[in-house]
Amino acid sequence: MAIVIQNATIVTMDDSMNVVTGDILIEDGRIAAIGDVEAPDGARKIDASGCAVIPSFVQSHIHVCQTLMRNCADDMVLIDWLQTRIWPYEAALNQSELRASARLAIAEMVLGGTTAFLDMGTVHHTDVIGEVVQDSGIRAHIGKCMMDYGEKVPDRMMENTDESVKESVRLHGVWDGAADGRIRYAFCPRFAISCTESLLRQVGEIAADLGAFIHTHASETEFENEFTDERWGMSNMSYLREVGMTGERSVFAHGVHVSDDDCQLLADTKTVICHCPSSNLKLASGIANMPRYDKFGVRVALGADGAPCNNNLDQFVEMRLAALLQKPFHGPTSMPAERVLKLATRDGAESLGLLSEIGTLEVGKSADLVVIDLDNDPGTNPGGTVYSRIVYACHRSNVRHVFASGNQVVDKGELVGWDLGKVLSDSREAFGTVTKRML
Numbered sequence: 001m002a003i004v005i006q007n008a009t010i011v012t013m014d015d016s017m018n019v020v021t022g023d024i025l026i027e028d029g030r031i032a033a034i035g036d037v038e039a040p041d042g043a044r045k046i047d048a049s050g051c052a053v054i055p056s057f058v059q060s061h062i063h064v065c066q067t068l069m070r071n072c073a074d075d076m077v078l079i080d081w082l083q084t085r086i087w088p089y090e091a092a093l094n095q096s097e098l099r100a101s102a103r104l105a106i107a108e109m110v111l112g113g114t115t116a117f118l119d120m121g122t123v124h125h126t127d128v129i130g131e132v133v134q135d136s137g138i139r140a141h142i143g144k145c146m147m148d149y150g151e152k153v154p155d156r157m158m159e160n161t162d163e164s165v166k167e168s169v170r171l172h173g174v175w176d177g178a179a180d181g182r183i184r185y186a187f188c189p190r191f192a193i194s195c196t197e198s199l200l201r202q203v204g205e206i207a208a209d210l211g212a213f214i215h216t217h218a219s220e221t222e223f224e225n226e227f228t229d230e231r232w233g234m235s236n237m238s239y240l241r242e243v244g245m246t247g248e249r250s251v252f253a254h255g256v257h258v259s260d261d262d263c264q265l266l267a268d269t270k271t272v273i274c275h276c277p278s279s280n281l282k283l284a285s286g287i288a289n290m291p292r293y294d295k296f297g298v299r300v301a302l303g304a305d306g307a308p309c310n311n312n313l314d315q316f317v318e319m320r321l322a323a324l325l326q327k328p329f330h331g332p333t334s335m336p337a338e339r340v341l342k343l344a345t346r347d348g349a350e351s352l353g354l355l356s357e358i359g360t361l362e363v364g365k366s367a368d369l370v371v372i373d374l375d376n377d378p379g380t381n382p383g384g385t386v387y388s389r390i391v392y393a394c395h396r397s398n399v400r401h402v403f404a405s406g407n408q409v410v411d412k413g414e415l416v417g418w419d420l421g422k423v424l425s426d427s428r429e430a431f432g433t434v435t436k437r438m439l
Contacts, residue, residue: 013361
């Protein structure tokens with residue numbers, strides 16, 4: 001059935017950043033027309049008066065496996081957070097609990113307008129995450145976490161190098177291109193501190209041969225630079241380039257502690273940095289210098305990271321922080337609202353190689369879009385630019401409708417396809433069992 005979204009303010013995020021008042025026609029999962037649209041016979045009509053329509057959000061760094069630990073890992077720096085909370089939790093997860101965690105994460109993201117994300121799973125049970133994404137109807141790049149080195153790593157998380165690589169290659173064969181192309185696979189070594197040089201070099205070579213994505217954490221803390229400098233006499237980013245991890249299909253989370261030389265390296269290799277402002281603040285890691293990345297021409301994206309270090313998976317929260325954090329250091333115009341919305345939509349799509357399909361509202365592209373109510377919330381009124389209203393004033397509660405590949409996944413603020421009550425009750429039950437197992 002054709003769908004017409006009528007009377008909307010359409011924020012296209014196209015090359016000219018056009019904003020159009022009118023309608024969007026969705027046919028066969030794609031945007032068929034924008035502007036003054038004549039509804040086909042039998043088309044379903046959605047009145048979007050007082051609403052903005054934007055491309056759906058893309059989050060380029062997420063851990064859906066960690067969602068059950070939300071609100072249980074506060075007030076710690078990264079390495080303590082990992083060693084005392086996250087690694088023991090991930091080591092205790094079984095398939096049922098991971099499924100509940102992934103469903104909770106995806107439900108939250110979809111209700112907030114995110115329909116594509118790049119995920120780093122845990123060491124085990126990655127097939128479960130693929131199954132949940134497949135069932136959800138949205139897009140994701142998924143990948144098994146790879147770890148074959150480190151201190152205070154639980155036995156169940158410490159892998160044999162060759163077995164880790166073998167399993168990752170198997171998963172790539174199963175999931176890359178699955179669900180009619182909605183699912184892609186990314187090789188996901190956790191970070192330099194928990195991976196041997198052999199593992200990283202093998203990942204670089206295999207990903208290049210397969211044309212696959214690489215996803216890792218990089219320069220989140222100064223400790224990573226100290227670690228690589230002591231062992232190899234170079235910065236963390238230089239080391240990752242040396243072992244073959246950089247490139248146009250590589251997405252590095254965080255990038256907080258970098259030099260100008262690192263920025264030039266990232267620009268030259270076309271490597272993406274995913275900015276995670278809430279996580280970097282909560283773990284006291286620092287603030288990534290986004291205007292400097294823009295100055296050097298580094299490709300950038302935005303993401304919430306995991307629920308235990310945020311504690312939301314809400315792109316509206318990340319946008320507001322991304323805009324505000326830079327201003328005390330770089331001036332009031334350093335991250336305008338238009339730039340930030342681009343970071344959360346178009347730039348995210350580009351980071352995952354999806355810009356030909358999503359990230360902008362243009363005829364022919366997949367209908368991955370969000371209808372945001374601007375006129376019925378006192379916090380977004382009485383007016384102002386549409387970009388300012390969305391980035392600074394909106395919340396997840398402003399989302400009215402969400403479409404993924406032309407299929408409606410949120411209708412009038414309600415989740416479609418999944419029973420939200422069951423998602424929540426399953427997550428509470430899983431939380432109880434996995435935390436008991438950790439004791």
